[in-house]
Amino acid sequence: MTLEYHVISTLVEDKPGVLQKVAGMFNRRGFNIDSITVGNSEVEGQSRMVITVHADEKGLEQVMKQLNKLIDVIKIKDITQNAVKRELCLVKVNVPNAEARAEIMQYTNIFRAHILDVSEETLLIELTGDKKKVNAFISLVENFGIKRIARTGLTAMSRGV
Amino acid sequence: MRGGEAIIESLKNMGVKTIFGYPGGQTIPFYDMLYDADIDHILVRHEQAAAHAADGYARASGRVGVCLATSGPGATNLVTGIGTAFMDSSPIVAITGQVPTHLIGNDAFQEADIIGITMPIVKHSFQPKDPDLIPSMIKTSFEIASTGRPGPVLIDVPKEVQEGELTKFVDTLIDTPGYNPTIKGNIRQIKKARDLIKEAKRPLILAGAGVIISNACCELKKLAETINAPVMTSLLGKGAFDETNDLALGMLGMHGRKVSNDYINESDLLIAIGVRFSDRTTGRLDSFVPDTKVIHIDIDPAEIGKNVDVDLPIVGDARNILESLNKVLKDYKVSDEVNNWTDMIKAKKQELLPRVTYDDVPLKPQSVIREIAEVLTPESILTTDVGQNQMWAAHFFDTQKPRKFISSGGLGTMGFGFPAAIGAKVACPDNPVVSINGDGGFLMVCQELATVREYDIPVIAVVLENRTLGMVYQWQSLLYDERHSQTLLGNSPDFVKLAESFGVNAERITKPGETKEALTKAIKDNEPVLLNVVIDSEEALPMLPPGAGINEMIGEYKLEKDVI
Numbered sequence: 001m002t003l004e005y006h007v008i009s010t011l012v013e014d015k016p017g018v019l020q021k022v023a024g025m026f027n028r029r030g031f032n033i034d035s036i037t038v039g040n041s042e043v044e045g046q047s048r049m050v051i052t053v054h055a056d057e058k059g060l061e062q063v064m065k066q067l068n069k070l071i072d073v074i075k076i077k078d079i080t081q082n083a084v085k086r087e088l089c090l091v092k093v094n095v096p097n098a099e100a101r102a103e104i105m106q107y108t109n110i111f112r113a114h115i116l117d118v119s120e121e122t123l124l125i126e127l128t129g130d131k132k133k134v135n136a137f138i139s140l141v142e143n144f145g146i147k148r149i150a151r152t153g154l155t156a157m158s159r160g161v
Numbered sequence: 162m163r164g165g166e167a168i169i170e171s172l173k174n175m176g177v178k179t180i181f182g183y184p185g186g187q188t189i190p191f192y193d194m195l196y197d198a199d200i201d202h203i204l205v206r207h208e209q210a211a212a213h214a215a216d217g218y219a220r221a222s223g224r225v226g227v228c229l230a231t232s233g234p235g236a237t238n239l240v241t242g243i244g245t246a247f248m249d250s251s252p253i254v255a256i257t258g259q260v261p262t263h264l265i266g267n268d269a270f271q272e273a274d275i276i277g278i279t280m281p282i283v284k285h286s287f288q289p290k291d292p293d294l295i296p297s298m299i300k301t302s303f304e305i306a307s308t309g310r311p312g313p314v315l316i317d318v319p320k321e322v323q324e325g326e327l328t329k330f331v332d333t334l335i336d337t338p339g340y341n342p343t344i345k346g347n348i349r350q351i352k353k354a355r356d357l358i359k360e361a362k363r364p365l366i367l368a369g370a371g372v373i374i375s376n377a378c379c380e381l382k383k384l385a386e387t388i389n390a391p392v393m394t395s396l397l398g399k400g401a402f403d404e405t406n407d408l409a410l411g412m413l414g415m416h417g418r419k420v421s422n423d424y425i426n427e428s429d430l431l432i433a434i435g436v437r438f439s440d441r442t443t444g445r446l447d448s449f450v451p452d453t454k455v456i457h458i459d460i461d462p463a464e465i466g467k468n469v470d471v472d473l474p475i476v477g478d479a480r481n482i483l484e485s486l487n488k489v490l491k492d493y494k495v496s497d498e499v500n501n502w503t504d505m506i507k508a509k510k511q512e513l514l515p516r517v518t519y520d521d522v523p524l525k526p527q528s529v530i531r532e533i534a535e536v537l538t539p540e541s542i543l544t545t546d547v548g549q550n551q552m553w554a555a556h557f558f559d560t561q562k563p564r565k566f567i568s569s570g571g572l573g574t575m576g577f578g579f580p581a582a583i584g585a586k587v588a589c590p591d592n593p594v595v596s597i598n599g600d601g602g603f604l605m606v607c608q609e610l611a612t613v614r615e616y617d618i619p620v621i622a623v624v625l626e627n628r629t630l631g632m633v634y635q636w637q638s639l640l641y642d643e644r645h646s647q648t649l650l651g652n653s654p655d656f657v658k659l660a661e662s663f664g665v666n667a668e669r670i671t672k673p674g675e676t677k678e679a680l681t682k683a684i685k686d687n688e689p690v691l692l693n694v695v696i697d698s699e700e701a702l703p704m705l706p707p708g709a710g711i712n713e714m715i716g717e718y719k720l721e722k723d724v725i
Contacts, residue, residue, distance in 0.1 A: 071285045
């Protein structure tokens with residue numbers, strides 16, 4: 001069976017140790033997590049965790065069931081097919097000369113990214129988008145030399161009601 | 162009321178009469194409050210035994226077993242017992258002391274992150290940071306441990322929380338919106354199961370521990386008899402179906418009965434109830450029931466399709482589902498084809514009965530198990546350790562009733578059998594309790610002889626002595642060119658003297674008939690006893706080698722019919 005990326009949105013109890021439980025379960029059962037993002041949800045005392053996992057169909061079914069078994073996990077949904085997916089990426093790029101600076105700023109505009117900090121030798125750029133867009137931007141500015149990258153991992157929300 | 166008193170009060174409210182434990186620095190406040198409390202505490206001699214005893218108590222009675230240990234090493238010593246209970250879905254509540262909250266994280270003396278350490282092997286865990294939370298957490302722990310698919314729950318109580326005064330005693334269940342075990346089976350699925358059963362010409366039932374846990378044994382018997390289907394069990398399913406019944410085939414798996422292993426793939430419908438299809442039960446998966454339709458009934462949806470692909474899953478409590486299934490099968494008439502199949506299997510069963518009649522010296526373990534079986538009533542409880550002793554007991558002993566065969570299946574924990582027997586005896590004081598051990602595993606827990614003496618717990622420990630770590634020895638004989646690396650125990654202790662040094666009566670048994678005689682006397686005396694039975698160290702069990710299919714056993718399977 002072929003491995004595919006799946007995006008799973010889960011509502012979990014906002015308690016210490018829950019992230020550890022979820023991450024530990026993935027590790028123990030040999031599932032590959034690509035990313036996990038956690039933050040407050042619309043319900044007090046509950047967090048939303050968005051997990052991207054690399055799995056085949058059977059693996060995904062097990063992931064969902066094993067997640068469901070954790071008592072601190074309240075709801076889970078596979079939203080791979082119909083969701084808005086976004087990741088925030090901060091990237092610090094070397095700026096060797098004025099020409100490069102102009103070029104990088106141009107890319108920043110095209111990608112609707114923002115420059116957050118400027119120094120003589122670097123630009124700090126903030127970019128949001130799905131994984132593909134972030135990867136594309138990084139590969140464009142790579143030529144100038146990347147000093148640092150910080151990515152949040154994917155968060156996502158299903159479309160419609 | 163202080164935190165420790167709230168623990169005791171809550172346990173009493175949950176119906177707990179006995180706890181198994183071992184004190185230490187961070188549980189001194191609790192033990193001080195226990196001093197005046199009317200709840201029994203059994204002081205084991207190693208914390209691991211407390212967990213196994215709580216587990217044995219739970220398996221024998223169906224009630225939650227409780228064990229207690231201090232922080233740090235006390236808590237980590239519980240880990241093997243908690244893992245054992247987790248793998249076999251046994252409801253225990255483990256309470257540990259913890260260093261005071263302000264020291265947590267400082268690497269304080271005897272501090273261990275027991276919540277973190279046990280996370281993968283508990284059903285859930287709690288750490289009350291306020292004494293007011295204790296009653297609710299204990300009540301919720303019992304609820305979680307004993308419902309759905311049962312399992313261990315840990316409560317880690319910091320020292321100052323044990324000492325702190327409660328403002329009020331409130332024991333409402335904690336809201337757990339993520340915990341809703343499915344009990345009732347989907348009726349559409351149940352009707353589909355009925356249709357599959359009606360179409361089947363060669364049905365078989367595989368029963369596991371889920372049948373015992375959900376008290377579904379009567380319903381299982383009714384189903385088997387209604388549809389006239391032979392029944393095999395997993396190791397932990399022993400007792401789910403009376404193994405002296407004509408329809409019972411015995412255990413399936415790596416060391417299963419030949420008739421079960423040989424004929425399971427001939428069936429056209431397998432009704433699997435409360436089993437998780439462990440690798441030790443199925444052998445290589447692609448040659449396990451390749452042409453058989455599978456109905457899988459289990460309370461844990463994660464077990465469905467985990468190992469074996471199923472044609473029809475039914476999630477829910479086995480008893481609830483079997484009740485419904487029996488109802489919709491009311492008008493079921495057994496076809497000639499099914500009768501022929503079942504008659505054929507019954508005949509094969511008789512033909513393939515394993516040999517238990519020997520008069521050899523050194524004793525054959527099969528004959529020792531037979532002698533034990535001849536003495537024990539159906540109400541007697543048999544616990545086993547892990548290894549050859551376990552498989553001999555499982556293979557050659559016919560268990561007739563649920564909760565009467567207690568063994569560490571999933572984790573396969575050596576040192577389980579004897580302390581589990583202590584727990585079983587405490588839970589069921591009127592039932593004879595016999596634990597079957599090897600000389601390797603017994604030495605891991607022999608200090609509990611002090612416990613059975615101190616509390617006059619009349620458990621009978623059979624120690625089968627072959628001076629080898631027999632199961633590994635057997636693998637080395639069969640699969641590793643007889644290179645017996647580190648499996649010869651050499652100079653074992655004199656088990657009779659060992660027991661006597663604890664004040665426990667013991668007997669050394671070397672000849673046929675002596676086991677029966679000594680066991681009869683031990684049960685009559687109602688005293689803790691050790692029976693040191695010397696057996697043939699070269700006796701091996703037929704087995705599935707790793708990677709083999711269910712019907713590819715190696716090793717000679719000796720038959721009773723060949724006894725001259």
